Amino acid sequence: MGGSEPSAAPGLTMLARGEMADRVRAFDWSATPLGPVHAWSPSLRFAVDMVLTSQLPMALRWGPELVLIYNDAYAPALGERHPDYLGVLFKNTSADFQASTRALYADLLSGASRGFIFEKLPFKLLRSDQPETAWFTVSYSPVPDSTAPHGVGGVLISAVEITQTVQASNELRGVEERYELAREAAGVVGAWEWDVRANKVYADARYAELHSVAPEYAAAGLPVEAYQPAVHPDDRDRIAALAEASVKSGGAFSAEYRLVQADGSVRWIYTRGRSYLDARGKPSRNTGVIIDITERKRVEDALAAARVDIDLAAQAAGMGRWDHNPSKGLRYWDARARAIFGIPQDAPPSTSLFEKVVHPDDLASVRAAVKATLDPGGSGLMNQEYRIIRQNGAVRWVEAFGRAFFENRICVRFVGVVSDVTERREAIDRLLRQEETLRLAVDAAEVGTWDYNLETGDLVWSDRVYDMFGLLDRSEPPALAMVQEPVHPGDAERVREAVARAMDPTIRADYAAEYRVIGRDDHVERWLSAKGKVFFSPTGKPARFVGAAVDITDRKRAELHLRLLVNEMNHRVKNSLATIQAIAAQSFTNSQSLPQAQEAFANRLVALAEAHDLLTRENWEGADLHEIAERLAALHGGADRFTLSGPAVRLSPKTALSLSMALHELATNALKYGALHSPSGRVRIAWDVTTGPGAERLNLTWVERDGPPVKPPGQRGFGSRLIERGLAAELAGSAKIDFHPDGVVCQIDALLEA
Known part of the structure; x- marks a missing residue:
């Protein structure tokens, strides 16, 4: 001792x-x-x-x-x-x-x-x-x-x-940039997401402004009823029914409707989106975009009048440490781990307490992961993401790394760390929703997108680009020459200047250009509107060029059509005024009283209006002779007083106007003095087409029968002169009126191409 x-x-x-x-x-x-x-x-x-x-x-x-x-x-x-x-x-x-x-x-x-x-x-x-x-x-x-x-x-x-978190943040930023560029190029002005079960609509600032809602409230989420007052009263029931049907059945939807702005103005909106159902088939959420198509509607209205369009990824907020000895039932959580799980600092650690905070839907997978880690025949490693529910009801995502140590095939220590990855998971979910919204926007507006890495030369674009540049082989790898060579020679210099300004580090202008291309393979000419942005490296060199383009060929054609229609209308108005002036000069002469002159003038204007009405329905491309004769019969006694016969003949606008005026003069005289003055009188209008030297000619005969006896007039009036002289000059032919005792006969010969 x-x-x-x-x-x-x-x-x-x-x-x-x-x-x-x-x-x-x-x-x-x-x-x-x-x-x-x-x-x-x-x-x-x-x-x-x-x-x-x-x-x-x-x-x-x-x-x-x-x-x-x-x-x-x-x-x-x-x-x-x-x-x-x-x-x-x-x-x-x-x-x-x-x-x-x-x-x-x-x-x-x-x-x-x-x-x-x-x-x-x-x-x-x-x-x-x-x-x-x-x-x-x-x-x-x-x-x-x-x-x-x-x-x-x-x-x-x-x-x-946190490399994955940083990379996710960078990827999300790139997606958001492409999304904004595509929205701008496509005319997309707003986006929303509706949580149906919570009845919360989350919208961006532009969507909120168009619906007269404060942007900060829209970003935080408002009931769907808060957005409905802005919908035009005439569209409100229709849009409500569409939304209700889409939410119940799921799937894609689209519609056009009007929004009444705070200043009383009205904007036209095109919306497109998709509704989603949960696993039980119940409405879950509804997301989509809106495009302001007011300008497109204005162009359509003008044509109709002339002819009667982030960094939200999160990173790990820290880590908590845990240390277990399963063989002895010992367990340790440090303060950070307790804070992450929402467990009080003085609560004794236990398996039941831990499992109580694990989300019920994830508990089975967590148990399975722990069991596999504690299996001496396994790797002894654990990496698991799962949800927890804190005591205050907050749901958080956590990621756990752990390792088990064994002695004689018995786990003597199970240690690891846990971190809160909620922000990272939410960032990934937002990234998926952003990509989904981007796809909807691109699909709705038929936008083509590109991404050009200026440092590596790598170029990628969407399938829509192949269509815009007339490239038939979609398997052909993207190359700059494929989109540079088709640019119209008249626009090439302007496009090069826009690209140079975007690439210049001293200017760094946003790329924007409207230009024509001639399809490389299909040789079709198209108008494109392209917008993009160049991103520069820390040294100031251009590193990346991303953007989007949309086919605006239909818009350009509509604008050209509108200009042509306005010019044509000006021309026709001038011609009509000249014709009215001539009619007035001939009607108001000293040869008849003022009431007679007024009646004659009014009747001739009616005839002119009838001819114009017929031509307007035909877009001033001509008129059918049989239809002209039928309208004349309807205005002067009815179809039972007239006999019409002849082949189908298409008259030019000029011929139709002149012939309508001549037939009106004949019918007016027949009502006053001829066959139509008597109940038993009849008129036969017959015509045919003959082929002579040069162009075809029209031969038309007006014959009156069963009316009062006819006497030749003492002097020729305006109507006779209009037919025999004016008509002959206008139609490059001849016209002759014979006053037979049995009824007036008029022979008209006209060049069909006159």
Whole structure:
């Protein structure tokens, strides 16, 4: 019972495995300020053991000299300095590193700081012998040690990789940029998403303004009833019925309707979207876009009158640590883990308490993942994303990394970390919705998009671009020449200037151009409206050119048609006024009284109006002779007083007007003095077409019968002169009126092409 030998100080536990664990055990620590391992303080041994057993990148700097110890996951961050940096002193690191971190370590070792967290830090790593950039959230935490001067023995460095989050953020930003460009090129002015079950409509600012709703309330979500007052009263029931049917059945929908603005003006809107049902077939959500087509409607109305259109991804907010011993039923959660799960700091940890916060729909998969990890025949690793429900009812997404350690096929330790990834999951969901909305916008407006990497030369575009440039082989890889060569020579210089201004780093103008292309394969001429944006590298060089284009050929044709119709209308109005002037001059002569002249003038204007009405229905492309004769009969006694016979003859506008005036004069005289003056009188109008030298000619005969006896007039009136002289001159032919006692006979010969 005499004095006994003191027991050896414990070294690293058997839980610490891997390359760095072996290197730490083999390292000559007696040559460093830390001294041999058996002399290490319990705090140092525990901290080293925790670092070496962790699957996350972790390192430890210990003592006033800040001696470095790190694990396998941290080694790639050191690059070529690994493994030589094991045991390196702070003073032997680079001058830049010392200058940037000296104050940080001093605050931690002195107890002046409780720790630091730096988010979104880029590191150059070697993975599979290939250099790559990765992003991390790095934390520096003091490690308590009662033997140290200020109670802090060293600094624990831990890192959580957020590369996927950063990449998702960058991808989301690119999608949002392409989405905005496509919306601008397509004329899309607003977008919305309706959560049907919550009756909340989330809309962007332009959609809100068009519906006279405050943008900040629309972004936060309003009931669908808040948007309905802006819908035009005449369209409200129709749109409500369409929305109700779409929500119930799901699927795509589209409609055109009017919105009444705050100033009383009316805007025409085209909307297109899709409704979705949940797994039970119940209405879930409704999303879509709107396009302002007011200008298109105005062009259509003008033609009709002349002829009677983000960074929302989230990143890890930190990590919490947990340590379990399943064989003994021991469990530990640190403060961060408890905060993430919403578990009170004083609540005893237990499996039942943990499972209580796991979302019921995810509990089975979490249990299965834990079971697989604790299986000694498995990998012993866990990486699981799942939902939790905090005590306040908030639903959050978390991601857990864990590793199980076994002795004799019994799990003696299950350690890991957990982080809140709700923002990242929401960012991915928003990205999918943005892409879905972009697809709807592109589909609704038939937009073609492109993305040109100016640094690598890679060019991608949508299938719609093939159609716009007349490219028939869709399997042909995109190339610049395929869209440059088809540009119309008259527009090529203007397009080149617009591209140059967008590429110029001193100008950086948005690319916008309307130009013609001649299809490379189909040789069809089209009008395109293109808009895009060039993105520049940090050195000021153009790096990426993205944009969208839309086919505006129909709009350009409509504008040209409108101009032609206006010019044609001006021409016809002038001609009509000249004709009326001539009729007035001939009607108001001294040969008859004023009442007679007024009646004659009015009747002739009616005849002229009838002829114009007939031609207007035919778009002033001509008129059918049989229809002219039928309308004459209807105006002067009815169809039973006239006999019409002859083949179908299409008359030019000029011939139709002249012949209508002549037949009106004959019918007027027949009503006053001829066959139509008597109830038994009849008129026969017969015609045929003869082929002579040159063009075809029309032969028309007017014959009156069974009327009062006819006597030749003492002098020829305006009607006779209009027929015999004016008609002959207008129609390049002849006209003759014979006053037979049995009835008037008029023979008309006219050139059909006159």
